Amino acid sequence: xxKILTLSAGIALLxxxxxxxxxxGTRPKTTDxxxxxxxxxxxxxxxxxxxxxxxxxxxxxxxxxxxHSPSMVLVQPxxxxxxxxxxxxxxxxxxxxxxxxxxxxxxxTYLGALPPTAPAPTR
Amino acid sequence: MIHRDTPESTPRLSRRALLRSAAAGxxxxxxxxxxxxxxxxxxPGKLPTRPMTTAFPGKGPMILQRVRPPLLETPxxxxxxxxxxxxxxxxxxxxxGFPESVDADAFRLTVGGHVERPIAFTLDQLxxxxxxxxxxxxxxxxxNSRGLFQPNVSGAEWAHGAMGNARWRGVRLRDLLDRAGVxxxxxxxxxxxxxxxxxxxxxxxxxxxALDHARDGEVMxxxxxxxxxxxxxxxxxxxxxxxxxxxxYWVKMLSQIEVLDRKDDNFWMAKAYRVPSTPFGHIAPGTKxxxxxxxxxxxxxxxxxxxxxxxxxxxGMLTVAGIAMGGDCxxxxxxxxxxxxxxxxxxxxxxxxxxxxxxxxxxxxxAPTSGALAxxxxxxxxxxxxxxxxxxxxxxxxxxxxxxTVHLIAGDA
Numbered sequence: 160x161x162k163i164l165t166l167s168a169g170i171a172l173l174x175x176x177x178x179x180x181x182x183x184g185t186r187p188k189t190t191d192x193x194x195x196x197x198x199x200x201x202x203x204x205x206x207x208x209x210x211x212x213x214x215x216x217x218x219x220x221x222x223x224x225x226x227h228s229p230s231m232v233l234v235q236p237x238x239x240x241x242x243x244x245x246x247x248x249x250x251x252x253x254x255x256x257x258x259x260x261x262x263x264x265x266x267x268t269y270l271g272a273l274p275p276t277a278p279a280p281t282r
Numbered sequence: 283m284i285h286r287d288t289p290e291s292t293p294r295l296s297r298r299a300l301l302r303s304a305a306a307g308x309x310x311x312x313x314x315x316x317x318x319x320x321x322x323x324x325x326p327g328k329l330p331t332r333p334m335t336t337a338f339p340g341k342g343p344m345i346l347q348r349v350r351p352p353l354l355e356t357p358x359x360x361x362x363x364x365x366x367x368x369x370x371x372x373x374x375x376x377x378x379g380f381p382e383s384v385d386a387d388a389f390r391l392t393v394g395g396h397v398e399r400p401i402a403f404t405l406d407q408l409x410x411x412x413x414x415x416x417x418x419x420x421x422x423x424x425x426n427s428r429g430l431f432q433p434n435v436s437g438a439e440w441a442h443g444a445m446g447n448a449r450w451r452g453v454r455l456r457d458l459l460d461r462a463g464v465x466x467x468x469x470x471x472x473x474x475x476x477x478x479x480x481x482x483x484x485x486x487x488x489x490x491x492a493l494d495h496a497r498d499g500e501v502m503x504x505x506x507x508x509x510x511x512x513x514x515x516x517x518x519x520x521x522x523x524x525x526x527x528x529x530x531y532w533v534k535m536l537s538q539i540e541v542l543d544r545k546d547d548n549f550w551m552a553k554a555y556r557v558p559s560t561p562f563g564h565i566a567p568g569t570k571x572x573x574x575x576x577x578x579x580x581x582x583x584x585x586x587x588x589x590x591x592x593x594x595x596x597x598g599m600l601t602v603a604g605i606a607m608g609g610d611c612x613x614x615x616x617x618x619x620x621x622x623x624x625x626x627x628x629x630x631x632x633x634x635x636x637x638x639x640x641x642x643x644x645x646x647x648x649a650p651t652s653g654a655l656a657x658x659x660x661x662x663x664x665x666x667x668x669x670x671x672x673x674x675x676x677x678x679x680x681x682x683x684x685x686x687t688v689h690l691i692a693g694d695a
């Protein structure tokens with residue numbers, strides 16, 4: 160037990176010395192000289208998630224799932240057809256979403272038929 | 283022209299995954315298959331609930347706003363635990379896809395454009411060859427709290443958790459620019475990261491600062507956040523830190539710095555992230571043809587974090603505590619009102635962690651025997667700017683900073 164304690168104290172002392180040397184002449188001394196190592200993660204996806212049933216839902220599933228989650232559409236506040244039109248045209252004109260022109264009126268039909276959002280529950 | 287990285291792992295537009303079999307689960311319609319614990323954000327006039335998620339690497343429980351590209355919100359209770367936001371609870375916001383792997387040895391930060399000596403820095407060079415600097419600063423999304431805007435505004439429907447406060451460590455942007463030697467005639471400095479638009483023709487996410495701002499000695503290229511490498515979701519390995527300015531300028535996975543001999547007119551400066559040229563970016567809903575400018579400095583805010591909207595509280599002494607920020611300077615005072623702003627009492631301020639940090643505040647009020655109790659807080663910054671009593675509004679849903687009020691119910695249950 161005491162041997163383990165001594166050993167860890169020694170390691171702690173060594174790392175203190177090490178950080179002191181590494182930071183010599185610089186400021187502020189808040190952390191050890193950082194080391195950045197290669198990093199890799201796996202992000203969750205939801206490519207399989209489809210839009211809820213509605214008129215022309217296939218056009219939504221075909222065009223509006225590759226770049227972003229369906230939730231981005233489904234959590235929006237109630238929007239007018241004009242507002243939805245601006246958003247869809249921004250996707251096409253600015254973000255260059257490859258939307259089939261024949262699908263555009265179908266997309267607008269689906270968005271126009273989205274149910275008005277239920278009022279907030281009182282928890 | 284700066285080198286454009288095109289990492290293979292960046293998820294470009296692809297339909298391969300769309301061909302997978304549908305597996306939408308029951309539960310919340312907006313997030314099929316993601317419904318577990320649910321957060322009620324109290325968003326008015328729209329879906330108020332979101333799933334909580336622990337599915338993102340390096341992140342604890344977060345409010346799921348969007349899976350792809352990720353939008354993860356920090357729950358309010360995290361801000362009640364301390365002024366520093368832990369890395370694993372720090373909010374996440376991406377416009378485009380980004381690589382899931384970064385090779386630390388192969389990574390380069392390029393400085394080019396209108397400079398004498400274009401340079402490609404290794405991470406090791408940045409850490410060893412430049413004096414480190416270190417400070418605490420709030421990072422807040424331009425659209426933080428957009429979901430609370432009335433009238434409604436479309437976009438990422440955040441509650442108050444698209445912000446965080448961390449101790450950043452890195453090198454001065456000025457030192458990197460000086461090493462490259464900025465040429466006479468430079469106007470703007472433009473920043474880009476490893477993220478790539480979903481289609482090659484779409485505008486890469488690029489943001490710019492005026493040269494004098496970029497060289498102010500405070501703007502930082504950060505390689506650490508709260509004493510650790512940045513989480514990949516928050517921009518590993520390097521992130522621009524622009525203290526006092528909205529997060530849209532804090533370019534993540536920073537890989538290219540380009541000095542321009544002209545004003546940057548790229549989409550993300552000229553068209554997106556613009557606010558009315560008015561105090562707090564405020565205009566009356568429906569206003570047409572107003573002058574606008576790129577969003578820039580943050581403004582003061584304060585939020586109660588120890589009490590929730592609709593909470594029942596006991597009659598008598600009640601502690602009101604929360605966090606405040608000055609915006610682009612320190613917090614001078616925080617005041618509390620329980621009469622709709624007719625009268626105010628000063629709150630005590632917690633430890634000062636620097637002008638760009640959150641500051642804790644705490645006050646004691648008396649809850650009535652029964653009935654409604656509305657608690658409002660107002661921060662005034664060290665430049666004398668105070669949160670407006672009337673909530674600010676603009677069509678982008680940016681810069682929300684009016685006095686916030688939490689509505690409580692007093693009385694023994």
